Structure formats: structure tokens, C-alpha cells
Amino acid sequence: MSRPELIAPPEIYYGDTEAKKYTNNTRIQQIQAEMTYRALELLNLPPDEPAFLLDIGCGSGLSGEILDEEGYLWAGVDIAPSMLEVALEREVEGDLFLHDIGQGFGFRPGSFDGAISISVLQWLLNAETSHPTSSPPHRLNRFFTTLHAALRNPARAVLQFYPTSDDQVQLITQIAQRAGFGGGVVVDYPNSKKARKVFLVLYVGDGGAAQVPRGLENEEPNEAEGRVKFEKRREREKRREKSGKTKVRDRDWILKKKDLYRRRGKEDVPHDSKYTGRKRKAVF
Numbered sequence: 001m002s003r004p005e006l007i008a009p010p011e012i013y014y015g016d017t018e019a020k021k022y023t024n025n026t027r028i029q030q031i032q033a034e035m036t037y038r039a040l041e042l043l044n045l046p047p048d049e050p051a052f053l054l055d056i057g058c059g060s061g062l063s064g065e066i067l068d069e070e071g072y073l074w075a076g077v078d079i080a081p082s083m084l085e086v087a088l089e090r091e092v093e094g095d096l097f098l099h100d101i102g103q104g105f106g107f108r109p110g111s112f113d114g115a116i117s118i119s120v121l122q123w124l125l126n127a128e129t130s131h132p133t134s135s136p137p138h139r140l141n142r143f144f145t146t147l148h149a150a151l152r153n154p155a156r157a158v159l160q161f162y163p164t165s166d167d168q169v170q171l172i173t174q175i176a177q178r179a180g181f182g183g184g185v186v187v188d189y190p191n192s193k194k195a196r197k198v199f200l201v202l203y204v205g206d207g208g209a210a211q212v213p214r215g216l217e218n219e220e221p222n223e224a225e226g227r228v229k230f231e232k233r234r235e236r237e238k239r240r241e242k243s244g245k246t247k248v249r250d251r252d253w254i255l256k257k258k259d260l261y262r263r264r265g266k267e268d269v270p271h272d273s274k275y276t277g278r279k280r281k282a283v284f
């Protein structure tokens with residue numbers, strides 16, 4: 001079967017029907033969740049500290065909902081309106097932006113503590129886009145240069161993608177390094193056709209001197225374990241939907257989020273009170 005990025009530009013390929021089909025496919029949900037957990041592991045953020053992350057090509061929020069679950073604040077960028085619409089319907093917590101990453105980012109310098117991107121970068125390797133822009137190297141250059149600026153120093157970006165050749169991996173790595181990033185490629189399960197995953201692990205600042213982590217090897221990921229974790233999440237979600245309850249965040253999570261907003265200078269953050277984190281009764 002042909003790869004999606006060879007069929008049509010992303011905003012056309014992920015139209016209303018495909019966006020729903022993609023999001024509701026439990027196998028896809030599971031794979032995207034596993035890769036997001038791995039990306040977070042490679043991001044290696046300090047534990048118990050609030051962090052504001054960028055989800056590049058966030059789509060319908062399958063990667064973003066893991067960020068929610070892990071207590072991160074995040075913003076997501078995607079080119080496909082239908083994918084973002086599904087993300088809104090699913091009430092993900094991140095702020096969503098409709099944007100072509102090949103045009104580069106316009107975020108304030110140092111806005112993010114880290115970035116992830118799950119299954120997106122291969123789209124930038126294709127010249128075929130409905131946008132009147134230039135070649136893949138130009139688009140990649142704009143992407144990496146502005147991503148570098150949008151990250152704090154030090155910080156990491158972890159980008160999982162599906163290259164079709166070593167040349168593609170080399171091209172992407174070179175352009176990222178020219179944009180100022182340190183780091184390189186991590187390949188998990190390199191000898192498995194099914195489980196092989198490529199992650200570009202990029203460092204801004206001090207981290208550049210650090211060695212790129214080793215990829216996972218030999219043993220295949222424990223599918224049964226992954227499935228159990230995933231099924232438990234789904235059960236929780238179903239119960240929540242049935243009972244008509246929306247997500248209720250715990251007090252610590254809300255306090256962390258408010259604290260981060262205040263430190264970022266956001267005005268009108270509500271005061272902490274004894275009700276913070278408690279479900280309010282609806283008043284009609």
C-alpha cells in the first residue's frame with residue numbers, strides 16, 4: 001500500500017473522513033501512544049517540574065492526550081483543519097494552531113521547554129504540497145531554524161518519523177545540525193521490520209555535548225504489556241463517557257498548571273482556593 005504522504009498533501013489526505021477513521025482506529029491509537037511515551041522518555045525532562053511542550057503535527061490529539069495524561073502543558077500545531085477539529089471535539093487540553101510547519105514557526109524565542117513530533121516529519125520530505133512553497137530542504141531548513149529559536153536553552157526536541165532511506169535520515173540530520181541543534185538519530189529495534197522506529201533526538205544548548213541515548217535493542221516491545229496499559233486507559237475513558245463526567249484534574253495538576261501560567265506572566269489566573277481541583281456542581 002502506498003504511503004499516505006505519497007497520496008496527497010496532508011491537509012487533503014486528512015480530510016473529515018480520514019481524520020475520524022485515523023483517530024478511531026484502536027491499533028493506531030495504541031502505536032501513537034507507545035511512540036509518545038518513548039519520545040517523552042527520550043526528552044528526559046526533569047521529573048516533577050511543570051513543562052510547556054510543543055506537539056508538532058499534533059493531528060487529532062492522539063499524542064497530545066498522552067501529554068495531558070502525563071500532566072504537561074502543551075501547544076499543538078497542524079496543517080489539517082479536519083484533524084484539529086477532531087482534536088477539539090475530543091477536548092484535548094493543549095492550545096491548537098492551524099499552521100504549516102514547513103513555513104517555520106513564529107513563536108516567541110525560548111517559549112517551549114521541549115518539543116515532540118510523532119509520525120510527521122516524513123511529510124516534509126515531499127515536495128508535493130498545495131502550498132506555493134519551495135523544495136523539501138528549504139522547508140526543512142525553515143522548520144528546524146525556527147524550532148531551534150522557539151525552544152529554551154537547554155532543551156530537547158524528539159521527533160519520530162518514517163524515513164524511506166538512509167539518505168533521508170542524513171538530509172534531515174544535516175539540516176537540523178546546520179540550524180544549530182546537537183544530537184542525532186536513535187533507532188529502536190533496528191533489526192525488526194515491524195517494531196523498528198526512528199527518532200531524531202535534538203539538543204539545544206548545553207545538551208548538545210551530551211551523547212545521544214542508545215536505541216532499544218534485541219527484544220521486541222512487550223506488546224501484551226502495552227496492550228494492557230492501553231486497554232485500561234480505554235476502559236477508564238469509556239466509563240467516564242458513560243457517566244457523562246468530563247475530565248476532573250487533581251489538585252496538584254491544577255496548581256502546577258496555574259503556577260506555570262503565573263511564571264509565564266499570564267494575567268487573570270484564578271486564585272488557588274479550597275475548591276481548586278474539586279468538581280463543581282452545575283448551577284442552572
Ligand SMILES: C[S@@+](CC[C@H](N)C(=O)[O-])C[C@H]1O[C@@H](n2cnc3c(N)ncnc32)[C@H](O)[C@@H]1O
Pocket residue numbers: 010011014032056057058059060061062063077078079080083099100101102117118119120123124
Ligand atoms: C500520522 S498524523 C500524526 C498525528 C499525531 N502526531 C498523532 O500521533 O496521532 C501526521 C500529522 O502530521 C500533520 N502534518 C503533515 N504535514 C504537516 C505540515 N507541513 N505542517 C503541519 N502539520 C503537518 C498531518 O496533518 C497529520 O495530522
